[in-house]
Amino acid sequence: MATLTERDAGVLGALAEVFPTWQGEGIHVGRRHLFVRLAGCEVGCRFCDTPAALRRPARFSVRAAAGEESHDNPVDAARAAALILDVDRSDGPFHRLAVTGGEPLEQPAFLADLLRRLREGGAPPVLLETAGTEPEALAEVIGSVATVSMDVKLPSVAATTPGWDTHRRFLEIASRVEAYVKIVVNDQVDPRDVERAIEVVRAVDSELPFLVQPETRRDGGLAAKPERLAEVALAAERGGLTDVRIVPQVHKGLGLP
Ligand code: SF4
Numbered sequence: 001m002a003t004l005t006e007r008d009a010g011v012l013g014a015l016a017e018v019f020p021t022w023q024g025e026g027i028h029v030g031r032r033h034l035f036v037r038l039a040g041c042e043v044g045c046r047f048c049d050t051p052a053a054l055r056r057p058a059r060f061s062v063r064a065a066a067g068e069e070s071h072d073n074p075v076d077a078a079r080a081a082a083l084i085l086d087v088d089r090s091d092g093p094f095h096r097l098a099v100t101g102g103e104p105l106e107q108p109a110f111l112a113d114l115l116r117r118l119r120e121g122g123a124p125p126v127l128l129e130t131a132g133t134e135p136e137a138l139a140e141v142i143g144s145v146a147t148v149s150m151d152v153k154l155p156s157v158a159a160t161t162p163g164w165d166t167h168r169r170f171l172e173i174a175s176r177v178e179a180y181v182k183i184v185v186n187d188q189v190d191p192r193d194v195e196r197a198i199e200v201v202r203a204v205d206s207e208l209p210f211l212v213q214p215e216t217r218r219d220g221g222l223a224a225k226p227e228r229l230a231e232v233a234l235a236a237e238r239g240g241l242t243d244v245r246i247v248p249q250v251h252k253g254l255g256l257p
Contacts, residue, residue, distance in 0.1 A: 010076045010079070010114070014074055021033065021256050025213065037102060040106050041106060043158075044159070105141075112144070115145070116144060127147040127149060128141070147178040154183055179208060185232050207242050214248050220252060
């Protein structure tokens with residue numbers, strides 16, 4: 001019998017993978033999340049650690065306790081929601097549904113439809129992991145999101161085009177719900193980029209969590225020395241931010257996906 005979410009056709013989109021694991025970044029680090037990775041991203045960060053999700057593959061995987069299934073892209077949002085809601089939760093509940101990418105907001109109509117169906121189907125609260133570059137798309141889905149994990153991209157580290165005003169507009173919308181900002185830094189970080197990121201957060205809400213994340217090299221080591229991380233964190237505190245934390249990517253150290 002068709003589930004509630006499969007009764008009407010939905011918007012087509014592309015997924016990369018669905019899998020359960022423990023959150024490795026941000027303020028909910030260490031909590032068990034079900035990850036829903038959307039496919040495709042045009043942001044172009046030099047340090048991207050999900051290169052397989054930059055393009056839209058012909059098929060996507062759903063991994064769970066019972067094994068792994070493969071499904072075709074593009075996928076209807078109704079079908080995608082049903083697959084996600086069907087993932088076995090007998091090991092225990094998921095604290096959040098971590099909707100990530102790629103850049104999930106690059107498929108705004110699909111994402112909005114998917115999140116609506118997941119909410120109606122009783123899915124866990126959604127944590128949206130995003131590069132913070134699509135404020136108009138965020139405005140369309142913010143009502144279905146519990147937490148926004150937003151990157152502020154530093155051009156000297158990510159090699160991306162500066163987007164400070166876009167990041168500020170994005171954060172204004174994100175801060176309607178639980179939100180935090182993450183910057184990825186390495187030893188080449190330009191202090192002026194750090195200052196601009198601090199300004200973005202201070203302009204919206206200086207009490208938002210501000211996470212300094214060292215870039216993880218491909219060999220698993222960190223591309224930022226401890227003293228550089230401390231410099232950045234202390235600059236953020238001197239800049240008026242009240243909740244500054246240094247948090248590396250824990251999942252990589254633990255060998256988790
Ligand atoms: S925004 Fe994320 S997925 Fe896109 S290039 Fe940057 S790190 Fe990779």
